[in-house]
Amino acid sequence: MVSHGAAIRVFTALAGGVDSATGETRPLYNTGMATLEGHPDTGFTLRDWSTAPIGGSHLLGETEHDITADQSEDAPA
Numbered sequence: 001m002v003s004h005g006a007a008i009r010v011f012t013a014l015a016g017g018v019d020s021a022t023g024e025t026r027p028l029y030n031t032g033m034a035t036l037e038g039h040p041d042t043g044f045t046l047r048d049w050s051t052a053p054i055g056g057s058h059l060l061g062e063t064e065h066d067i068t069a070d071q072s073e074d075a076p077a
Contacts, residue, residue, distance in 0.1 A: 004030075005028050005029060005030050005032060008028060008032075008034050009028050009034075012028075012034040012036060012046060012049075015036060015038075015043070015044040016034070016036050016044045016045060016046035017044075017045075017046070018046055018049075026049055026051050027051060028049065028051065029051065029052070029053050029059070029060060030053065030059060031053040031054045031055045031059055032050050032051055032052065032053055032054065033048070033049075033050040033054055034046065034048070034049050034050070035047045035048035035049075035050075
């Protein structure tokens with residue numbers, strides 16, 4: 001499933017039993033990834049938490065005006 005980082009953090013915390021300290025010490029940036037294994041009837045286990053953006057570190061920019069972190073001047077606002 002692909003979703004917004006905040007939605008992934010919430011679902012992972014609830015379904016995978018991840019405590020709030022994990023979110024504070026290991027952020028999940030946009031295009032980061034949490035891997036859960038399991039089934040809705042039996043529960044889920046967190047298998048992997050990738051803090052780094054899957055698309056590359058250039059996506060870490062927090063001040064860009066474009067949600068894709070495109071720093072070019074012609075990026076849509």
